Amino acid sequence: MSKLEQILILDPPTDLKFRGPFTDVVTANLKLKNPSERKVCFKVKTTAPRRYCVRPNSGIIEPGATLTISVMLQPFDYDPNEKSKHKFMVQTIFAPAAATDTEAMWKDAKPDDLMDSKLRCVFELPSENDKVNDVDSASKSAAVLNSSKVDGSVSVKPVNVALDDSEMKKILEECRRLQTEASKLNDENRRLKDEGLRLRRFQRSEHVTMNSSSALGHESRAGSLPSLLVVIAAVFIGFFLGKFIL
Numbered sequence: 266m267s268k269l270e271q272i273l274i275l276d277p278p279t280d281l282k283f284r285g286p287f288t289d290v291v292t293a294n295l296k297l298k299n300p301s302e303r304k305v306c307f308k309v310k311t312t313a314p315r316r317y318c319v320r321p322n323s324g325i326i327e328p329g330a331t332l333t334i335s336v337m338l339q340p341f342d343y344d345p346n347e348k349s350k351h352k353f354m355v356q357t358i359f360a361p362a363a364a365t366d367t368e369a370m371w372k373d374a375k376p377d378d379l380m381d382s383k384l385r386c387v388f389e390l391p392s393e394n395d396k397v398n399d400v401d402s403a404s405k406s407a408a409v410l411n412s413s414k415v416d417g418s419v420s421v422k423p424v425n426v427a428l429d430d431s432e433m434k435k436i437l438e439e440c441r442r443l444q445t446e447a448s449k450l451n452d453e454n455r456r457l458k459d460e461g462l463r464l465r466r467f468q469r470s471e472h473v474t475m476n477s478s479s480a481l482g483h484e485s486r487a488g489s490l491p492s493l494l495v496v497i498a499a500v501f502i503g504f505f506l507g508k509f510i511l
Contacts, residue, residue, distance in 0.1 A: 271382045272305055273326070273357055274298040278382075281336060281353060285390040287343045295334040295384070297355065299326040304360040306367055309334060313351045316341070325360055325367065343388060351386040 276296040283291045299305045308323045318337040326332050336353070357380045364370055 269378070269380045271355070271357065271380045272299070272301050272359070273307065273355065273380075273382070274300060275355060275382055275384070277384070279384055280387050281384050282387045282389055283338045285343055285388065287338070287388070288340055290340060291338045293336045293338070295336060295353075295355075296331055297326060297334060298331040299328060301359075302328045304328065304362065304364065306358050306360040306364065306370060307332075308356045308371065309336075310354045310356060311351065312353075315339075316351065323367065325364065338386075343390070345390065349386045349388050353384045353386070354381050355384070356381045 274297075276298070281293045281295060283293050285291065295309075297307060305326045306324070307326060309319050311317050311319070316339055318339070320335050320337070321332075322334075324332070358370070358374050358378050360367075360370060
């Protein structure tokens with residue numbers, strides 16, 4: 266039995282082009298279109314898995330749908346004399362209508378049911394003409410911007426970023442939560458201040474009470490001393506008078 270032809274339409278069909286410089290991550294997009302009336306399960310493989318990051322690298326494409334794959338080349342030292350030997354393969358299989366476990370489906374797939382397409386990686390550096398065109402484009406953009414500042418003929422419209430209802434609801438709930446926490450912290454702060462004020466007042470009153478008790482103790486001791494002397498004098502006087510009378 267002959268091998269099945271690839272059901273998906275790939276764009277680009279044969280080459281993945283990565284345009285330098287390669288000092289940063291360079292991304293190439295691969296579009297997968299499913300023109301059939303059946304679900305198609307796909308998987309993307311490469312001969313250099315450490316050099317590329319593919320998102321998504323597997324999944325299911327609905328009938329008539331198109332999916333864009335981002336292939337990200339990691340930074341490296343580019344040598345123009347070295348030809349790239351990196352390749353990619355897009356492997357596909359028809360998926361049952363109620364398919365959920367793709368791993369089991371790939372595991373149970375027969376070789377005759379598999380379809381694949383191969384792409385080679387091409388590295389390109391911008392040419393001198395491209396650099397000149399980029400500079401010219403930047404100069405023209407700067408000139409248009411300057412002229413718009415002078416005569417106001419070109420107006421720049423602000424870009425509005427719209428949030429959906431779910432995101433807005435989350436933001437409002439977070440704001441309400443923060444406001445509630447702030448209110449609780451303010452109440453706790455006032456309570457601590459009131460407790461500190463009561464504690465200071467109690468310490469002052471206790472200090473005054475201790476001073477008053479000490480003064481009263483001194484006065485009571487000072488008042489009892491003359492009374493004791495009077496008693497002793499009376500005893501002596503009585504003793505001498507008793508002797509004299511006898």
